[in-house]
Every structure is written in structure tokens, then in C-alpha cells.
Amino acid sequence: MTQITEITAQDSGQDIILTANAAKRVAAIAEKQKKPAILRLSVEGGGCSGFQYRFGLAEDIESDDIMVEESGVTLVVDEISLDLVRGSAVDFVESLGGSAFQVTNPNAASGCGCGSSFSV
Numbered sequence: 001m002t003q004i005t006e007i008t009a010q011d012s013g014q015d016i017i018l019t020a021n022a023a024k025r026v027a028a029i030a031e032k033q034k035k036p037a038i039l040r041l042s043v044e045g046g047g048c049s050g051f052q053y054r055f056g057l058a059e060d061i062e063s064d065d066i067m068v069e070e071s072g073v074t075l076v077v078d079e080i081s082l083d084l085v086r087g088s089a090v091d092f093v094e095s096l097g098g099s100a101f102q103v104t105n106p107n108a109a110s111g112c113g114c115g116s117s118f119s120v
Helices: 020-033 079-085
Strands: 016-018 038-046 050-057 065-070 073-078 088-095 098-104 117-119
Touching (some): 016 065, 020 038, 020 050, 020 065, 038 079, 050 098, 065 079
Parallel strands (some): 016 088, 038 073
Antiparallel strands (some): 038 050, 050 117, 065 073, 088 098
16 A cells, blocks of 8 residues: 655646656556557546546647656646646555545645545
8 A cells, every 4th residue: 555645746846746656657557558658637627626637648748738757757737727736746546445646736725535626
């Protein structure tokens, strides 16, 4: 079981960070699916708290994307979504409840129990 720690990009002075643990998981998924190791994080309206995080492998990087690299893996976030997740850390956690990508978002005023939606 992985210990959950509160990591934010504010600690590193970056807009957003991808942890080594998350990068390792993205690399494994990308290799299995024979896709580039590019994780896209976006924010959409919806979810039980107002906004929800969306993750997916991207084929390429858009011109307005913000990029961060960790261990050969790229995290991309569009400028609009970045406004809602600036200062966040994307991690991959394993617990008794399962395993998932998790966003530690200092901008979130509240969130839901599952961690996939938030409000500002």
C-alpha cells in the first residue's frame, strides 16, 4: 500500500507536477496500449461537486497545452483547465479502496468522497 502524502506544485514553484509514481503508471499504460507516454488532464463541468477531473492518454500535444515532464512521461493540461488546477500535483495512489490517479488541488474548496470531482 502506498502512503498518501500532501504534495502540491506550489512546493516546487511549478504550475503543476506529475509525481514519479504517476509517471511510472502512465509509462506502463502507454507501453501496453502502444501509445505515446502523454497524459492529458482536463477539467469539465459536472460531477457531484461541480467540476470533475478527466484523464486520458493523448496522441500529441496541442499548441496551447502546458507541459510538464517526469521520468520520460509528459503531463499536458490545456490553459482553461490549468486555471482550475494550478498548483496541483497529479499522483497515482494505491489503497485498500483501489488504485487511481489523484489530484491534490490547493484551489479546491471542497471535493467528493471519491476524489474525482471538486468545487472552487
